[in-house]
Amino acid sequence: MTHAGNHSGSYLDAPHGIASWLLTRDHxxxxxxxxxxxxxxxxxxxxxxAGIRAELxxxxxxxxxxxxxxxxxxxxxxxxxxxxxxxxxxxTLGNFLVPIMCGAKDLAFPRINLLSWxxxxxxxxxxxxxxxxxxxxxxxxxxxxxxxxxxxxxxxxAALGVFIAGFSSILTGFNFIVTVHRMRAPGLTWFRxxxxxxxxxxxxxxxxxxxxxxxxxxxxxxxERALGFAIFDPxxxxxxxxxxxxxxxxxxxxxxxxxxPGMGVISELVAAVSRKQIxxxxxxxxxxxxxxxxxxxxxxHHMFVxxxxxxxxLVFSIITMIVAVPSAVKTFNWAxxxxxxxxxxxxxxxxxxxxxxxxxxxxxxxxxxxxxxxDVHLHDTYFVVAHFHYIMVGGGVMGFLGGIHFWWPKMTxxxxxxxxGKIAAILVFVGFNLTFFPQFVVGYLGMxxxxxxxxxxxxxxxxxxxxxxxxxxxxxxLIVTYxxxxxxxxxxxxxxxxxxxxxxxxxxxxxxTLNFETEPIVTEDAYNYVGRAQKAREN
Amino acid sequence: MQSSFPLFPEAASSIASDVDLLYFFILAxxxxxxxxxxxxxxxxxxxxxxxxxxEVGQDIHGSIALExxxxxxxxxxxxxxxxxxxxxxxRIARPPADSMEVFVVGKQWMWKxxxxxxxxxxxxxxxxLGRPVRITLGSEDVLHDYYIPAFRVKMDAVPxxxxxxxxxxxxxxxxxxxxxxxxxxQHSGMxxxxxxxxxxxxxxxxxxxxxxxxxxxxxxRLFTQLACITCHKTDSSGRGPVLAGVFGSxxxxxxxxxxxxxxxxxxxxxxxxxxxxVLGYQPIMPTFQGTVSEENLLxxxxxxxxLKAPAAAPAAGAPAAAGQPGGK
Numbered sequence: 090m091t092h093a094g095n096h097s098g099s100y101l102d103a104p105h106g107i108a109s110w111l112l113t114r115d116h117x118x119x120x121x122x123x124x125x126x127x128x129x130x131x132x133x134x135x136x137x138x139a140g141i142r143a144e145l146x147x148x149x150x151x152x153x154x155x156x157x158x159x160x161x162x163x164x165x166x167x168x169x170x171x172x173x174x175x176x177x178x179x180x181t182l183g184n185f186l187v188p189i190m191c192g193a194k195d196l197a198f199p200r201i202n203l204l205s206w207x208x209x210x211x212x213x214x215x216x217x218x219x220x221x222x223x224x225x226x227x228x229x230x231x232x233x234x235x236x237x238x239x240x241x242x243x244x245x246x247a248a249l250g251v252f253i254a255g256f257s258s259i260l261t262g263f264n265f266i267v268t269v270h271r272m273r274a275p276g277l278t279w280f281r282x283x284x285x286x287x288x289x290x291x292x293x294x295x296x297x298x299x300x301x302x303x304x305x306x307x308x309x310x311x312x313e314r315a316l317g318f319a320i321f322d323p324x325x326x327x328x329x330x331x332x333x334x335x336x337x338x339x340x341x342x343x344x345x346x347x348x349x350p351g352m353g354v355i356s357e358l359v360a361a362v363s364r365k366q367i368x369x370x371x372x373x374x375x376x377x378x379x380x381x382x383x384x385x386x387x388x389x390h391h392m393f394v395x396x397x398x399x400x401x402x403l404v405f406s407i408i409t410m411i412v413a414v415p416s417a418v419k420t421f422n423w424a425x426x427x428x429x430x431x432x433x434x435x436x437x438x439x440x441x442x443x444x445x446x447x448x449x450x451x452x453x454x455x456x457x458x459x460x461x462x463x464d465v466h467l468h469d470t471y472f473v474v475a476h477f478h479y480i481m482v483g484g485g486v487m488g489f490l491g492g493i494h495f496w497w498p499k500m501t502x503x504x505x506x507x508x509x510g511k512i513a514a515i516l517v518f519v520g521f522n523l524t525f526f527p528q529f530v531v532g533y534l535g536m537x538x539x540x541x542x543x544x545x546x547x548x549x550x551x552x553x554x555x556x557x558x559x560x561x562x563x564x565x566x567l568i569v570t571y572x573x574x575x576x577x578x579x580x581x582x583x584x585x586x587x588x589x590x591x592x593x594x595x596x597x598x599x600x601x602t603l604n605f606e607t608e609p610i611v612t613e614d615a616y617n618y619v620g621r622a623q624k625a626r627e628n
Numbered sequence: 629m630q631s632s633f634p635l636f637p638e639a640a641s642s643i644a645s646d647v648d649l650l651y652f653f654i655l656a657x658x659x660x661x662x663x664x665x666x667x668x669x670x671x672x673x674x675x676x677x678x679x680x681x682x683e684v685g686q687d688i689h690g691s692i693a694l695e696x697x698x699x700x701x702x703x704x705x706x707x708x709x710x711x712x713x714x715x716x717x718x719r720i721a722r723p724p725a726d727s728m729e730v731f732v733v734g735k736q737w738m739w740k741x742x743x744x745x746x747x748x749x750x751x752x753x754x755x756x757l758g759r760p761v762r763i764t765l766g767s768e769d770v771l772h773d774y775y776i777p778a779f780r781v782k783m784d785a786v787p788x789x790x791x792x793x794x795x796x797x798x799x800x801x802x803x804x805x806x807x808x809x810x811x812x813x814q815h816s817g818m819x820x821x822x823x824x825x826x827x828x829x830x831x832x833x834x835x836x837x838x839x840x841x842x843x844x845x846x847x848x849r850l851f852t853q854l855a856c857i858t859c860h861k862t863d864s865s866g867r868g869p870v871l872a873g874v875f876g877s878x879x880x881x882x883x884x885x886x887x888x889x890x891x892x893x894x895x896x897x898x899x900x901x902x903x904x905x906v907l908g909y910q911p912i913m914p915t916f917q918g919t920v921s922e923e924n925l926l927x928x929x930x931x932x933x934x935l936k937a938p939a940a941a942p943a944a945g946a947p948a949a950a951g952q953p954g955g956k
Contacts, residue, residue: 119955150816155813155814155815155816156813159810159812159815161811226812232770232771232809232810234770234771234787235770235771235811236811237808238770239736239770239812240812264679289926323786323787323788323789324787324788324899324918326900326903327788329786329787330786330790339679363684363685364678364683364685365684366685366687366688368688368689368690368691369689369690369691370689370690371688371690372695390876393717394773394782394783395784395786396673396783396786396789399717399721402717406710406713406714406717407714410706410707411703411705411706411708411709414699414702414703414706417661417699418698418699420665421665421694421698424668424669424672425690426664427668427672428672428676428688429676429685429686429688430676430678430685431678431679431683431685432672432676433677434673434677434679438673442670442673443670443759444667445666446666446669449661449662449665449666450662453658453661453662454658456654456657456658456709457651457654457655459706459713460650460654460709460710460712460713460714460716461713461714461717462646462712462714462715462716462717462719463647463650463651463654463713463783464717465647465717465720465780465781466647466777466781466782468808469773469775469782469808469809512734529636533636533637533651534634534635534777535775535777535806537775537806537807537808537816538810539810539815540815540816541815541816541893542794542816542817544756544804544819546633546634549633577799588681588682594934618685619684619686619687622684625682
């Protein structure tokens with residue numbers, strides 16, 4: 090490898106050629122492959138979202154047929170959750186940063202890392218195949234017995250795609266866990282790790298413990314459709330509610346796969362934009378683990394009106410309320426980190442503030458749904474839709490975009506226009522709120538989810554939503570435009586454009602293939618801004 | 629009934645204002661924290677904005693006291709919400725003993741209602757003001773959910789079992805019914821209206837409705853037509869258990885478990901008779917899956933519930949004579 094600071098040795102330059110990318114074992118190149126793939130799927134999912142909002146502009150179901158609308162919202166959910174949100178931060182920023190933050194040359198199993206991308210692609214292609222063969226209409230939740238007995242769409246193929254993509258998630262989680270355990274640089278103790286690593290570690294636990302369960306569940310639905318297994322079919326003694334238990338046992342923790350990485354990104358960004366040690370480091374670190382573990386015990390809160398035992402409901406409700414506490418602790422600590430900081434107003438700050446605003450609303454509205462007596466009214470209404478979009482988009486996507494804006498110079502060696510970055514953050518924040526805040530109101534009014542047509546009294550709120558979605562869409566397109574445009578400019582990013590701490594900022598932008606010229610030795614806590622400034626003054 | 633741009637749903641059941649109260653409580657707590665934290669973030673971001681390129685923040689690492697405060701206070705508030713929500717939920721889940729009964733069956737894509745008096749309706753539900761109404765809910769195909777926003781209640785209709793929900797309407801009027809569990813093509817068309825009437829109007833409406841006999845009468849007719857009566861005799865000489873007084877009693881099963889006979893057990897015993905055999909009987913009863921519709925099933929159950937044990941009869945469900953062959 091060539092010298093640090095000499096861009097010709099960067100991971101982007103050598104070796105050349107398509108094959109060198111498609112067969113790469115470099116975690117950074119795999120991160121880029123993932124970034125391209127999930128961006129494409131984000132756009133596909135976004136197109137479906139645009140379809141939903143266009144249909145709901147008017148109360149009558151006049152744009153699509155009912156069957157087509159049902160396929161559109163199903164595919165919006167399937168694509169966004171399984172092919173964008175779940176891989177989003179872990180497979181891109183996680184892949185890129187976990188080895189570097191550990192001070193390692195690569196992940197523990199580079200070939201398995203590449204395999205995970207191929208599995209993701211195969212799964213995604215199968216699901217896209219189901220789209221081209223006529224789509225699937227079960228909702229992303231695949232509830233039985235509709236999915237196993239009633240639907241005559243391509244459920245098996247779409248589910249097979251999700252099943253295979255699940256393995257890519259398991260392999261990524263497994264790779265991260267081994268890397269964090271075995272490949273940390275000398276001196277990098279657990280409590281010196283950047284909080285992004287803690288978040289990735291907690292996310293990985295959920296990935297490897299939860300994903301196999303949804304894989305089995307999907308397999309059982311396939312077996313019932315194809316072979317007539319009586320697992321969920323009540324006519325032969327099966328239990329349709331059993332599916333909901335199995336499905337949510339994974340899919341509730343999967344929400345934490347989507348939000349914990351966003352929290353990890355924000356922990357990094359808050360410290361960097363404030364140039365300050367994170368407030369309550371160990372509390373933020375442990376709260377990630379607490380969320381990952383307790384998050385496995387709350388699945389039944391999706392089932393308060395499903396005929397689940399009301400006593401089981403009690404247990405799920407109280408644990409749901411408890412899991413709110415570590416999220417609250419994180420939020421307070423982020424806010425406290427900014428106290429007496431030195432806060433920049435560069436574009437990452439806009440994403441940090443946007444994330445906090447939206448995540449607060451998302452988290453707090455979860456309390457409404459965790460309170461059982463209130464959930465009876467709110468369950469399966471637009472209130473729920475608004476709530477989980479505030480978490481998954483307000484938290485997950487804002488975290489992802491914040492992270493992309495923060496590490497873009499490191500990943501590509503290019504900077505993007507600051508003003509455009511700020512305008513995009515504002516557009517996304519405003520557009521998002523305009524889209525989803527009215528849905529809380531229309532949800533409390535009683536508008537159910539997954540309605541192709543709706544009563545007229547809900548129209549004005551739906552028009553607001555559609556208007557907001559338009560602004561949101563413009564914001565996202567703006568980001569894609571200036572980020573892609575930046576790639577056609579010469580590399581101009583310095584090694585550390587934000588003046589941040591962390592091993593990734595001590596190496597060139599973009600990094601060399603093996604990340605470090607010599608193995609780094611860590612001698613300080615993460616976010617040691619004050620210590621570094623003192624040292625700089627002494628020198 | 630609805631204004632053209634409502635921002636808050638009508639409250640037309642005894643439970644509705646209690647649900648709204650909890651909603652406003654959580655809304656107040658949430659708004660307080662949302663404003664507190666986002667206000668602090670924006671305030672800090674402005675007040676502590678970077679003034680020199682090399683400036684760093686102050687050397688603050690954390691505070692155990694603060695961590696405790698902002699763990700314990702949210703925990704306590706969350707527990708208040710839990711207990712409040714749970715208490716409300718148990719009230720919503722448990723119908724009063726004196727409720728009048730209505731049977732509702734969900735089917736792609738309509739709601740079929742039968743009143744005990746025999747009147748049937750589709751997608752509409754007439755109920756009297758001020759009386760608790762208990763709905764026994766079934767499904768003929770996939771999951772559905774009977775949702776009345778103005779009453780703040782909903783419940784899944786689950787194929788393969790019966791579920792219940794209840795409400796007491798407190799305002800005369802017409803309110804929407806939605807299917808809230810996705811059920812396929814016409815899911816959003818599976819809607820209807822609850823019509824709440826003054827009790828005397830309701831009685832008049834009932835009397836004016838065309839009926840083919842009450843639910844119990846229809847159930848009794850089915851009981852004979854389907855030849856249930858040949859095994860489930862009124863005395864202990866039948867091959868199946870005596871059904872008089874069986875509803876609500878506790879029976880012992882072949883595997884030693886004791887269970888209370890409720891609607892779901894009766895339903896299961898008709899549709900899947902081999903699942904839970906009463907001790908002392910043979911598993912010889914055929915399934916009525918496919919023969920008996922969900923509506924017929926509700927009629928049969930309504931009839932069986934009326935069968936009262938004679939005063940001197942032995943404990944219901946107990947095997948009358950050990951040597952006798954029998955089904956369930």
